[in-house]
Structure formats: C-alpha cells, structure tokens
Amino acid sequence: xxxxxxxxxxxxxxxxxxxxxxxxxxxxxxxxxxxxxxxxxxxxxxxxxxxxxxxxxxxx
Numbered sequence: 001x002x003x004x005x006x007x008x009x010x011x012x013x014x015x016x017x018x019x020x021x022x023x024x025x026x027x028x029x030x031x032x033x034x035x036x037x038x039x040x041x042x043x044x045x046x047x048x049x050x051x052x053x054x055x056x057x058x059x060x
Contacts, residue, residue, distance in 0.1 A: 024039075
C-alpha cells in the first residue's frame, strides 16, 4: 500500500527528531555532570514526548 504524503511528511519529522537526538548524544559527554543532569531532567519533563506520540499513533 503506498503511503500518503502526510504519512511521509510525518516520517520525515521523526527523522529530523532522530538527527537532533544524535546531536544531543554527541554533545552530552562534553557537558559537566551538573549540566548533563539538568538537560536530562528537561528531557524527562518535555511534553509531548516520544511515548506520548507513539501512544497517539496506536490509538484506535
């Protein structure tokens, strides 16, 4: 089944998020421990997060 343009666009957004997360992973070791902890907390508190989106995509 061919994908709609909207599905392809959403998959491209997900790819963009993955690129951003790779950048975070690459830079995280350069931060002092205290700053890594702050960034970690910020990531945990961010909404919506990947799990929220995954659950929305699975909703029937």
